[in-house]
Amino acid sequence: MEPEQNPTQVALYTPQGVSTWDTAEGVSAIKQTVAKGASDAQLAMFLQVARATGLNPFLREIWFVAQTGMIMAGRDGYLAAANRNPQFDGMETRVERDEKGKPIKAVCTVWRKDRAHPIVVEAYFSEYVKTSNVWQQYPSAMIAKVAEVMALKRSFSINGVVSEEEVSQTPYQQLPPSDEPPQEAVEPQNLPREDQYERLDNLLALAEQQGVITPKQRLTSRAKGSAFKTSDGLEEYIEKVAAKVKIEEPINTQGE
Numbered sequence: 001m002e003p004e005q006n007p008t009q010v011a012l013y014t015p016q017g018v019s020t021w022d023t024a025e026g027v028s029a030i031k032q033t034v035a036k037g038a039s040d041a042q043l044a045m046f047l048q049v050a051r052a053t054g055l056n057p058f059l060r061e062i063w064f065v066a067q068t069g070m071i072m073a074g075r076d077g078y079l080a081a082a083n084r085n086p087q088f089d090g091m092e093t094r095v096e097r098d099e100k101g102k103p104i105k106a107v108c109t110v111w112r113k114d115r116a117h118p119i120v121v122e123a124y125f126s127e128y129v130k131t132s133n134v135w136q137q138y139p140s141a142m143i144a145k146v147a148e149v150m151a152l153k154r155s156f157s158i159n160g161v162v163s164e165e166e167v168s169q170t171p172y173q174q175l176p177p178s179d180e181p182p183q184e185a186v187e188p189q190n191l192p193r194e195d196q197y198e199r200l201d202n203l204l205a206l207a208e209q210q211g212v213i214t215p216k217q218r219l220t221s222r223a224k225g226s227a228f229k230t231s232d233g234l235e236e237y238i239e240k241v242a243a244k245v246k247i248e249e250p251i252n253t254q255g256e
Helices: 023-032 040-053 075-084 133-137 139-156 194-209 215-226 231-245
Strands: 011-014 017-020 062-065 070-073 088-097 103-112 119-124
Touching: 023 040, 023 215, 040 062, 040 070, 075 088, 075 139, 088 139, 103 139, 119 139, 133 139, 194 215, 194 231, 215 231
Parallel strands: none
Antiparallel strands: 011 017, 062 070, 088 103, 103 119
């Protein structure tokens, strides 16, 4: 008989393999950052989904949104899960545009070694476009992400999570009533940006390489960054991290 598994033990996937965090420390860090505001039941479900999908909360591959009760994942998380699967045999995405260069749809094809035919998914721009700045500035990249997420989910049966690109612009109206008072939704224009997460990652990686912080401190700092719900809050946090580790940001793509 196999020993009973502690329901709060967190198995996290890293590039070097699976590392098991200390029960109290791991759960506490997750509850204070990427699953902040989750009830005990919601936290338990979040941990189970993270284990089942192999998505790493500390790399922002999966997180919990208290306002909506949703467990969410990013495109990079789905791609990481696919890359860990030995049957993954590549992915190709193309965007079709009209005569003015505006995206019409994105088509993503995913191949598996154990299947005779690939999974092909189409995502139409008119069905997913949002009013946020990132969609206005990078329409082709965003609709490509939608197609890639759906294709990867179907190819590798990644269930129990949704992506930011898949949900509507006002998911709060679709939720059942909660016993807790509703939290104010963040304006789409002030959501954290991908370039900010990239800057934070580069900053922490450089700090670790120079011995300023430990690998554990890097993961903890990255998780704290993932918990910010606004671009302004994340920007302030990046500046504080840069000042604390006393390293000039190696890459700053803000505003490009």
